[in-house]
Amino acid sequence: MRIVLRKELLDGVRDRRALFSALLYPLLGPLLSGLLFGFMADKQRDAAEVPVPIVGQERAPELVGWLEGHGVELVDAPEDPRAAVSEGEVPFVLSVPEGFGENLARGTPAQLELIVDGSRNDSRAAVGHIQRLLEYYGHDIASRRLLARGIDPEVVRPVVVAQVEVASEQELAASVFAFVPMFVLMATFIGGMQLAVDATAGERERGSLEPLLLNPVPRSAIVVGKWLAAVVFALGCVILTLLCCVFVLEYTPVRDLGLSLDLTALALVGVLLAAAPMALMASALQILVASFARSFKEAQTYISLLVFVPMVPALIGMMTGLERTIGALLIPGVGQQIVVERVFGGEAVGALDFVLPMLSAIAVAAACVWLTAWMFRRESVVFGR
Amino acid sequence: MIVAEGLRKRFGELVAVAEVSLRAEDGQITGLLGPNGAGKTTTLRLLYGLMKPDHGTVQIDEVDVVAAPLAAQARVGVLPDAHGLYPRLSAREHVRYFGELQGLRGDALEQRISTLVERLDMRGIVDRRAQGFSQGERMKVSLARALVHGPNNVILDEPTNGLDVMSTRAMRKLIRGLRDEGKCVLFSSHVMQEVSALCDVIVIVADGRVVARGTPDELRELSGHRDLEDAFVKLTGVESVESLSAAGGQAP
Secondary structure, eight states: OHHHHHHHHHHHHHOHHHHHHHHHHHHHHHHHHHHHHHHHHHHHHHHTTOOEEEEOGGGOHHHHHHHHHTTOOEEEOOSSHHHHHHTTSSSEEEEOOTTHHHHHHHTSOOOOEEEEOTTOGGGHHHHHHHHHHHHHHHHHHHHHHHHHTTOOGGGGOOOOOOOOOOSOHHHHHHHHTTHHHHHHHHHHHHTTHHHHHIIIIIHHHHTOHHHHHTSSSOHHHHHHHHHHHHHHHHHHHHHHHHHHHHHHHHHSGGGGGTOOOOOOHHHHHHHHHHHHHHHHHHHHHHHHHHHHSSSHHHHHHHHHHHTHHHHHHHHHHHHTOOOOOHHHHHSTTHHHHHHHHHHHTTOOOOHHHHHHHHHHHHHHHHHHHHHHHHHHTOHHHHTOO | OEEEEEEEEEETTEEEEEEEEEEEOTTOEEEEEOOTTSSHHHHHHHHTTSSOOSEEEEEETTEETTTOHHHHHHTEEEEOSOOOOOTTSBHHHHHHHHHHHTTOOHHHHHHHHHHHHHHTTOTTTTTSBSTTOOHHHHHHHHHHHHHTTOOSEEEEESTTTTOOHHHHHHHHHHHHHHHHTTOEEEEEESOHHHHHHHOSEEEEEETTEEEEEEOHHHHHHHHTOSSHHHHHHHHHTOOSHHHHHHHHTTOO
C-alpha cells in the first residue's frame, strides 16, 4: 500500500496537469476574490474623498460653507455636466439652480439637482455619499427652522429606527468571508481530482492496470494506496488555499472593509481538522466515480460535476446560514461547512462539532473505498466493458 | 510448471473458452497457437488468475490460482495483452515499482534491476521517462518488470507483436535463455514461424478448444502435412480465406 502511495505521489508530482489544478486553484480563487474585495474597499474609501463638482456655487454660499465644514472639497463642474457624467469623467455633478437662495430664504422648497448616471456601478458609492450629506444638510435646516418657531425638532420624528447590530465584528466578517469555507471545502475536491482520475480510469486506459494487478498485492491495498495519494494532494491543496486566504485577508485592502478576522494558528488548525475528513471523503468519492467511468474523459466529466457537491451546502450557508443541529452536523459536507464557518466566525466549537462530521465523512469515505476495491476485483471493470 | 484442466469461460452469450486443458513443463517452451479470436488471451488470463474460470482448475507450481491467487502470482512473471507504461516514470522506476510490489527491497532489488538492464540491453533508456519510448523499448520495460522477481514461470501474450526484426530476435533469444535456465515458458502467438522456431511443445486452439498438441514434428505427422502452416490450417479446421489470412498472413 505504501509502495502504491509513493509511486502515485511521484507520478502525480510529475503530472503537470495534476499539479496545475492542485496549485493553481488555491492561488487563483482566493487571490482573485481578494482583489475583488480589495477593489470594493478602495471604492468605499475613495467615495468620501471624491471632490464634488458643483455648478452655481455662488447661488448657495451657505450650502458651500456647510459642505466645506464637513470636509468636502468642492470643484467647478465641467463645461457640459450631463455629458461629463454620462461619459464617466465625474461620478456626479451637483447643480444649484437659479433662485435656490431666494426659495431657501422664503422657506419654500428649494431644489437642488444631482446629475447622475444610474447605470454606472462604479460611481454608486460616491453618489450615495453626497446624497447622505445633502439629506443631513436638509435636516439641519429643518431643525433650525422648527427651533426658530419654538418647536422641538423631535416632533417631526415620530418614529426613530435604530439598527441594533447583534453580530460581533468577527461574525460580520465571517458572513462576508463565507467564501473562505467554500474555497477550503472545494479545495478538498479539486486537489486530488486529476490524480484520482489518472490512477483509476487513466491506469486502465493506458493498459497499465492489468500488469499492476498481476503483482501479489491485495486489490484493497492498491485501491487504498491510490486513494491516499489523492488525499495527500487534496490536503496539500487545502493548506495552500488556507494560506492564500490568510494572505489575502491580512495583506490586501480587504482589511479596509472594516472587517477583521482574528485568524489564530489554532483556528487554522481547527479548519484543517474539519477539512481533513472532507478530503478523505472527496478523494474516495472521486476514486469510486472514476472507476465507474468507461474512459478517462468520461471520468473527468463526472468528477468535475462532483465539485458541485461541496458547493451546495456552501451556497446555502452563504445565503441563509446553516442551522447547527446534530442532524446537519451528521451530513457530510454540510457538517464541515458549519464547523469551518464557526471556526472562522470565532465562535466556540466543541468536540462534538468536530467529531460528528468527521464520523460521517469517514463512513462515506470507507464505503467508497470498499466499493472501489470491490469493483477492482470485478473482471468487467478491470478489463473495461 | 503450469497445469490447466477443463477451463471454460463465458462472457454473457459469448463462449470465449469452451474447453482448454494444457500442461507447460519446466525447462520447456510451450506455444499457444491459434487464429485471432480463438481464446488465447482469455486462456492466458485464466492461467495467471486475472479472470476466474467458470469451470476447471489452474495450478502454477502446484499452487491453485483460484484459491490462492496472490501466492500463484508471486510464482509467475507475465507480459499481459495490455502492457501500458506510466509515461512519467523512468524505465528503472517501472521495474523498481513492480519489484517492490513483489516484495523485493534494498540492495537485492537494485541488484536485480541492474541484472535485467544488462540482460535486456536497456542501458540507454533506463533513466529516461517512458514517454516517447519505441515499441521495442516499451516491450523491454514491460518484460523487465514482469521478470523482476525472478519467477519460475513466465507467461507472454503475443510477445513479438509489433516488434521489428531486431527486437523480435532479441525476444527469441531471451525466451530461449529463460528455457535454458530451467524455467517454464508459455507464450501465445498467431505467427506460425515464431512458434515453429521456438517451441518445444505446441498447443493449438481454435474456437475456445484445444484441437491439437505436440512437438512441431508430431503435429506435422498428425495432420499429414509436411508444412507446419498447412498443418495448422488443417488442424484448426478454418480453411476459409479470412481465417487463412488471420492465421498466417501476419507472419514476417
